[in-house]
Amino acid sequence: MTNDIPLPKPGSAVRGSQSGQPIMVLFDLLSRRWAMGILWNLSDQNRNFRDLQARCDSASPSVVNTRLKELRAVGLVERADDGYSLTGDGRDLFKRLEPLGDWAQEWIPTLAAASRDD
Amino acid sequence: MTNDIPLPKPGSAVRGSQSGQPIMVLFDLLSRRWAMGILWNLSDQNRNFRDLQARCDSASPSVVNTRLKELRAVGLVERADDGYSLTGDGRDLFKRLEPLGDWAQEWIPTLAAASRDD
DNA sequence: TGGCATTGCTACTAAATTCGTAGCAACCTA
DNA sequence: TAGGTTGCTACGAATTTAGTAGCAATGCCA
Numbered sequence A, B: 001m002t003n004d005i006p007l008p009k010p011g012s013a014v015r016g017s018q019s020g021q022p023i024m025v026l027f028d029l030l031s032r033r034w035a036m037g038i039l040w041n042l043s044d045q046n047r048n049f050r051d052l053q054a055r056c057d058s059a060s061p062s063v064v065n066t067r068l069k070e071l072r073a074v075g076l077v078e079r080a081d082d083g084y085s086l087t088g089d090g091r092d093l094f095k096r097l098e099p100l101g102d103w104a105q106e107w108i109p110t111l112a113a114a115s116r117d118d
Numbered sequence C: 001t002g003g004c005a006t007t008g009c010t011a012c013t014a015a016a017t018t019c020g021t022a023g024c025a026a027c028c029t030a
Numbered sequence D: 001t002a003g004g005t006t007g008c009t010a011c012g013a014a015t016t017t018a019g020t021a022g023c024a025a026t027g028c029c030a
Helices: A022-030 A035-042 A049-055 A060-071 A088-116 B022-030 B035-042 B050-053 B060-075 B088-116
Strands: A077-080 A083-086 B076-080 B083-086
Touching: A022 A035, A022 A077, A022 B035, A022 B088, A035 A049, A035 A060, A035 A077, A035 A083, A035 A088, A035 B022, A049 A060, A049 A083, A060 A077, A060 B060, A077 B083, A083 A088, A088 B088, B022 B035, B035 B050, B035 B060, B035 B076, B035 B083, B050 B083, B060 B076, B083 B088
Parallel strands: none
Antiparallel strands: A077 A083, B076 B083
16 A cells, blocks of 8 residues: 555644544545635636635635645646636535535524624 | 624634625634534534544544534534534534535545555 | 542643735736 | 736744643542
């Protein structure tokens, strides 16, 4: 075996789920800053670095770049002539992420209402 | 002012999506360390603090506690006689998260295979 | 009543990640 | 050839996480 790292952990360090449960490995990857935001923003069209950065709340270029490297390393994102794009797997994953968008739209209002009476 | 924070941001600081897009607010909250792992582990049954901690790769108690406070603050988790449990909203969110589990199970193997030939 | 184990959580330092900003090399484009 | 754009590296400061120790409260049992 040439490679037996705890999978994701592209950037190594602090993180790295030991449980071995696939979902935890995925959570580990997706919970890195802007990982989901990048996938989300690439879902409707390819985007170049600066565009992506702007759409991710002007995240610092180092984070965007690191995340792009990781997402490419695990085959969810790839380079395209016009910037970056989701791979087949990336689109597949996005489909499972998409429902969160609808839910968030219903949830945020209730959250806002609730936090008004603390 | 009693409360005008950019919603989630329960612990404030570094994070806090400005875009205002609900999905980004949700991603912001969920991408905090172990947030999704906690929701996931509470989905099948209530669990006490130490059990939860153990299931989250023995995450440090400070992180687990901080996350629990945040998740309770936004009404996704609540205390129960036998530990912590998901609220109605929490279960609702979990339903949208669940598909990721199936996807992860199919994806991890391909990831492992791909990383063998670096 | 006196251990003793379990549980929830606080404290604190070190390590890692993220932020924010500056800036450069490679490409257009006029 | 003088901008303007784009992709990305550098780097110090600010935050978050990790790891570990430990304490107060509660439950159980002899």
